[in-house]
Amino acid sequence: MKRDLTRERIVTAASELLAEGGRDAVSTRAVCAASGVQSPTIYRLFGDKNGLLEAVADHAFESYLARKTALAATDDPVEDLRRGWDLHVGFGLANPACYALIYGEARPGVETSAARRASAVLAGQIRRIAESGRLRVGEKRAAHLVHSAGCGMTFTLISLPEEERDPGLSALGRESVIAAVTTEDTGAADAGPTGLAVAMAALAPRLPALSAAERELLAEWMDRVVVSDG
CATH class of the missing domain: 1.10.357 (Tetracycline Repressor; domain 2)
Known part of the structure; x- marks a missing residue:
């Protein structure tokens, strides 16, 4: 459950960055700052930035x-x-x-x-x-x-x-x-x-x-x- 909530928070933050500034705005650093997580969490949940972007697209x-x-x-x-x-x-x-x-x-x-x-x-x-x-x-x-x-x-x-x-x-x-x-x-x-x-x-x-x-x-x-x- 906690994993799902963390994932949802990251995807939501990345989606907002994408809407505001396009693909270039969705950097790992920016997503971490907006979602309140550390970069290893993003890599553990999504593999890499492309995996995160695909999750954002699906969302x-x-x-x-x-x-x-x-x-x-x-x-x-x-x-x-x-x-x-x-x-x-x-x-x-x-x-x-x-x-x-x-x-x-x-x-x-x-x-x-x-x-x-x-x-x-x-x-x-x-x-x-x-x-x-x-x-x-x-x-x-x-x-x-x-x-x-x-x-x-x-x-x-x-x-x-x-x-x-x-x-x-x-x-x-x-x-x-x-x-x-x-x-x-x-x-x-x-x-x-x-x-x-x-x-x-x-x-x-x-x-x-x-x-x-x-x-x-x-x-x-x-x-x-x-x-x-x-």
Whole structure:
């Protein structure tokens, strides 16, 4: 219990320093002074400064993820994706230093735990669109496009003085991306062979009439169609 309270105190202090002065303000010395602990305590609990920064990112991201995962799914998965986009951009604008900590240092194969959790939520939203037959590209391509566009939009808005931010820019970018990866609400037929293949690949795990091997094979076949058509 004492360990948890100490950890929480350190993370809170580091979060406040991050919000006030950015990443450079979160030095071990500053965190120790703000939280009233000695540096060995920080290293024992977090390993190193990077471990502490990741804990700070998770702490700040927790409320955002709670709101995002608490959104009740509607009958329209595309509309749910819109709401997810708006939450993502809103979080970045409200917590610019934390957002930069999570997404600002992209490295191949390296992702913060907060970013991984957010990616899992986005993948779930994309999967629902695929299952509805409204995804016109493969799930991975759609998720990557939505993620990259959302991050780029958020960083662009963060970089602008608040009084210069175009209130309609995020919505315009959001709708452009949605139009690129989804069809109108007319089912998979409107997306052509790729849309049908994406829908079948997404639904394959839910076809009890097929064996596990058959479901896996069906998904593999449909993925080939998506790749060859893309």
